[in-house]
Amino acid sequence: MSHGSPSRGLRLSALGVILFLNVPILVVALYAFTTEDSSFRFPPPGLTLDWFRVAAQNNDIREALVLSLGVAAVATAIALVLGTMAAVALWRTRFFGRQALS
Known part of the structure; x- marks a missing residue:
C-alpha cells in the first residue's frame, strides 16, 4: 500500500458516512x-404525484416557495457581484498573500 492512497478502513468509513x-x-x-x-409498505406498490398536487393547491406553500425562490435569486445576484469584484481585485492588484488566495 502506498502512502498516497487511503486505507481500506478510511474508504469504508467514508462510504458509511x-x-x-x-x-x-x-x-x-x-x-x-x-x-x-401505501405509505408504510416497502417498496411502494405504485408511484403517484398526489402529494405534489396537494402541495400545489395549498396557498401557504405556494407563497413560501415564491419567497424562497426570490431570496435565492437575490442571494445569487449578490454572490455573483461580490465574487466578480473579488476576482477582478485578485487579478489586478499585487499584495502579500495573493498566491494563497488564488
Whole structure:
C-alpha cells in the first residue's frame, strides 16, 4: 500500500458516512411519490404525484416557495457581484498573500 492512497478502513468509513447522510434523503424522496394507503409498505406498490398536487393547491406553500425562490435569486445576484469584484481585485492588484488566495 502506498502512502498516497487511503486505507481500506478510511474508504469504508467514508462510504458509511455517505450512506448515513444520503439514504434518508432518498427514502423521503421515494415516499413523496407514494399514496397514503401505501405509505408504510416497502417498496411502494405504485408511484403517484398526489402529494405534489396537494402541495400545489395549498396557498401557504405556494407563497413560501415564491419567497424562497426570490431570496435565492437575490442571494445569487449578490454572490455573483461580490465574487466578480473579488476576482477582478485578485487579478489586478499585487499584495502579500495573493498566491494563497488564488
